[in-house]
Amino acid sequence: MKSRGMPTIGQRNRLQYIILGLLNQHPQTGYDLAKAFENEIGEFWQAQHSQIYPMLKRLEAAGEISHEDTVTGEKLAKKQYTLTSAGREKLVAWVSQPSPELTPSKDEFILKLYFIKTASDPRIQPMLREQYQLHQSQLHHLQQRQETVFPNQKAIDQAYGHYLILDHAIERESHYVEWLAQYLEK
Amino acid sequence: MKSRGMPTIGQRNRLQYIILGLLNQHPQTGYDLAKAFENEIGEFWQAQHSQIYPMLKRLEAAGEISHEDTVTGEKLAKKQYTLTSAGREKLVAWVSQPSPELTPSKDEFILKLYFIKTASDPRIQPMLREQYQLHQSQLHHLQQRQETVFPNQKAIDQAYGHYLILDHAIERESHYVEWLAQYLEK
């Protein structure tokens, strides 16, 4: 009793919506999308090109995006994908839908701590220090990106969504670092 | 050039280690493990029983755990799994290993915000309110669990790992709620 006229793409598949959202910002190639998952989006969703290219085909087959072939230089072929009106509708519907589930998250390090039973175990402090360094350097990286990408209020207003996402990532890392510091012995 | 005498279980598979860690606390059944993924562990790792039972078989075949059949009441068969010394070694090795990667995380809601381009879009505030409620109630839930499970210092000392994990979850939710509140209009 699964399909009642539903499309082949599973309704829980969020990658498709994220791709639609990215293409709505401006037409892009699969390669560009893959870059976005490494950069601005990467803090909150990940996808490799091997997942992206097939999804672009599915979305195009479903009539939600279309592409135009362009050539760079002598013969390097690119496919610029654009949203169709059907795709835009689907995107709007997704954004408007409530998101009532807490996203499950995974943290291997925290679990390792969990399995160490006593507060005095000598392994704890080195582990905390390692994670502190890791998250501290990630925090620095994010902060530097914020400084270069959003040097003034105008830049923020022009890419508010991007600003929000980066701000959230910075806050999250910053708080993680503080939590670690709390259990670190000086 | 992939396998050079390596076991069939992929080395990145963390579920196996988590199961070893849980069994190290005390012998348990697959059902008990599934409960743990809904309760104390659930904030930082998830697994369904359909993933757990096959993994128990693989771990037993690899000689890292063993089981004892017990019967409850008239005929309800249970399998109590215990770590073998090989399993305990593997667990210790995992915990001791550095965890140098930032765990990728996914957040559908933050991405939806990202795709809304202007700060004045009327959809933003209702979305923020929905998430505020969601995370606020999750926070309450976690706080109540902390109160009941860890009413005093003695309880904390006796399950320090569990305390850490719950504390981290509470801090994370609490901070998420604060971040949302910052962008909420009163």
Place this chain on the structure above:
DNA sequence: TTAAAACATGTAATTAATTACATGTTCGTT
């Protein structure tokens, strides 16, 4: 000029994870 990095696009194979299917027992409540 040449080599490496970045650009660009795909498929195949494998592994992880979810959802659905499938069955039966025990305990607590009404």
Place this chain on the structure above:
DNA sequence: AACGAACATGTAATTAATTACATGTTTTAA
């Protein structure tokens, strides 16, 4: 006595995601 919730264990089917395979072009810096 009957019913529902919780206990208990598995497999099958599907989907999502990663890793590996595979190929070629363009730009940039040494």
